[in-house]
Amino acid sequence: MELEEMKSLWEEMSDKVEKQKKVTDSLVLKMTRVNYSSKINKLILYEMMGALVCLVAVIFILLNFSKLDTWYLLGCGLVSVIIIVFLPLFSFKALCRMRAINISGNDYKQTLMAYSKGKIQFLLVQKASLYFGAILLVCLLPVMGKLIAGYDFFKVTDIWFVYALSFPCFYYYAIWVRNSYIKATMEAENILKELQQGS
Numbered sequence: 001m002e003l004e005e006m007k008s009l010w011e012e013m014s015d016k017v018e019k020q021k022k023v024t025d026s027l028v029l030k031m032t033r034v035n036y037s038s039k040i041n042k043l044i045l046y047e048m049m050g051a052l053v054c055l056v057a058v059i060f061i062l063l064n065f066s067k068l069d070t071w072y073l074l075g076c077g078l079v080s081v082i083i084i085v086f087l088p089l090f091s092f093k094a095l096c097r098m099r100a101i102n103i104s105g106n107d108y109k110q111t112l113m114a115y116s117k118g119k120i121q122f123l124l125v126q127k128a129s130l131y132f133g134a135i136l137l138v139c140l141l142p143v144m145g146k147l148i149a150g151y152d153f154f155k156v157t158d159i160w161f162v163y164a165l166s167f168p169c170f171y172y173y174a175i176w177v178r179n180s181y182i183k184a185t186m187e188a189e190n191i192l193k194e195l196q197q198g199s
Contacts, residue, residue, distance in 0.1 A: 035191045036192060044092075044099070068146060080139045083139075094118060094122035097117070098115060098122060102114075112192055115188070126181050138163070141153060141166065
């Protein structure tokens, strides 16, 4: 009888340990999902603020497009609008791909692979933003000069001085933003990697 009691007690303890492990795994998974979503949502918030600024700029340019009275100002306006519209869209698409990862439905390897694909796409968009942002700066300054101040920057001889002042500021700001995004994506990846350590 004593052996039967020990066997029964052992099975009961094993069941409790198994239930506790399931609860712990569930809590770890939930916390991982919450922390990961928080990191990605923070990036989405930054992109939404940037997209709002872009939307205001596009509306302003389109409402005043008739004031761009030369072919080169029209070209600059068109290029500016295209860049301002498409860069936030590509960035949102990449972030949504990262956000849509099913952490609880996938195993660790699938989750990390899905995240890696989204991260690569997002960082490629950020790298493209650096180059297209420089083109945007070249195109947007004359457009805004015409729409706000009313004169053609291309006919002003000191436009290159304006570019010379603007480019270093743009460059350091763009690098700072890109490094911040790289840091945030690495933090999100580390959150996912903790899943394997916890399992």
